[in-house]
Amino acid sequence: MDLTRVFDSAHALHAASVHMPLSLGLLGLPLAIAAFLAPKRWPGVRLFGAAFFLLTCLAAGTAVYTGQRAASELVALANKDIETVVAHHRLLGWSVAVLAFVSCALLTVSHFRARSGGRASAGFATLSALALTVVLLYAGSSGGRLVYGWGIGTSVADGTSGATRIVGGKPADTMPVIPPALASVAAPADSTYTPNVLPIDPAQAASITFTKDIVPLLERHCLKCHGGQSPEAGLNLSTHAGILKGGDYAGPAVVPGAPDSSPMVLHIRGVYLPKMPKDAAELTESELHVIRVWIAAGAKDEQ
Numbered sequence: 489m490d491l492t493r494v495f496d497s498a499h500a501l502h503a504a505s506v507h508m509p510l511s512l513g514l515l516g517l518p519l520a521i522a523a524f525l526a527p528k529r530w531p532g533v534r535l536f537g538a539a540f541f542l543l544t545c546l547a548a549g550t551a552v553y554t555g556q557r558a559a560s561e562l563v564a565l566a567n568k569d570i571e572t573v574v575a576h577h578r579l580l581g582w583s584v585a586v587l588a589f590v591s592c593a594l595l596t597v598s599h600f601r602a603r604s605g606g607r608a609s610a611g612f613a614t615l616s617a618l619a620l621t622v623v624l625l626y627a628g629s630s631g632g633r634l635v636y637g638w639g640i641g642t643s644v645a646d647g648t649s650g651a652t653r654i655v656g657g658k659p660a661d662t663m664p665v666i667p668p669a670l671a672s673v674a675a676p677a678d679s680t681y682t683p684n685v686l687p688i689d690p691a692q693a694a695s696i697t698f699t700k701d702i703v704p705l706l707e708r709h710c711l712k713c714h715g716g717q718s719p720e721a722g723l724n725l726s727t728h729a730g731i732l733k734g735g736d737y738a739g740p741a742v743v744p745g746a747p748d749s750s751p752m753v754l755h756i757r758g759v760y761l762p763k764m765p766k767d768a769a770e771l772t773e774s775e776l777h778v779i780r781v782w783i784a785a786g787a788k789d790e791q
């Protein structure tokens with residue numbers, strides 16, 4: 489994977505940025521223990537530990553921020569179960585930031601109280617660092633479940649049930665089957681839940697044709713950049729063959745039968761970035777629905 493692409497996608501950015509608080513937080517625990525047990529042997533350990541936890545707190549805040557962006561893309565595609573897991577994961581992220589801040593504050597206090605011992609605050613700092621470690625492991629695990637469908641304590645064999653794949657590769661490589669969480673978009677499991685994604689109706693699919701329904705949409709929104717002599721990203725949307733051939737990066741723009749894994753749909757939703765049409769008004773859900781239904785029915789050209 490091209491590392492500069494990390495900044496193109498909120499998912500990839502979050503995946504990269506969560507590793508900072510994860511590693512910092514875990515390294516912080518031995519520091520807090522040293523600050524409690526052996527402050528004399530290493531006089532600066534409490535202040536050093538405080539600075540360390542401040543950094544962990546900032547890193548956790550960054551991860552929550554990037555996660556917020558990744559989640560807004562994910563939730564647009566997902567169902568109520570996923571929203572609950574996302575909310576839970578976000579709470580864990582905030583808890584990491586808060587616990588890191590508490591550990592930082594307690595170690596600072598114990599540093600300035602070193603003359604009179606400061607052991608009690610160092611002891612509480614150790615406890616809060618311990619809690620931080622536990623919450624971090626939970627947060628990492630819940631993130632793993634969200635992205636890959638498995639985390640600490642769940643079976644790896646269940647790896648197809650994640651809500652999304654790491655964005656960036658060709659869909660055929662990274663998402664051979666639509667994960668159940670996305671498949672349920674087509675037929676929401678929970679009838680009281682109305683995701684902002686319209687379900688696909690086979691009867692409607694039969695009535696949609698490439699020339700009558702899809703070409704005008706692409707002409708209106710996309711051909712300015714994806715037509716002519718040198719289309720953007722090598723993607724020529726002005727012919728059926730060009731759509732199937734796809735672009736330089738995302739591969740074939742449609743995966744026949746799988747609208748919600750098709751780069752065209754993922755780019756229009758902004759799951760793949762940049763969001764399409766680039767720097768222009770977004771498609772309405774019903775316009776996108778026409779495209780999704782056409783892809784679901786096989787993305788055929790009637791000629």
Ligand code: HEC
Pocket residue numbers: 706709710711712713714720721723734735736737738739741751752755756761762764765766767768771
């Ligand atoms: C203003 C110009 C512009 C418009 C309009 C536009 N695109 Fe794009 N599109 C781009 C650019 C630039 C890229 C390359 C982005 C990148 O990867 O950095 C791109 C990339 C893509 C890709 C990924 C191609 C690949 O494999 O690399 C898809 C799919 C796509 N656009 C679909 C669409 C669709 C569908 C529409 C209409 C709804 C649309 N675009 C409208 C400029 C545009």
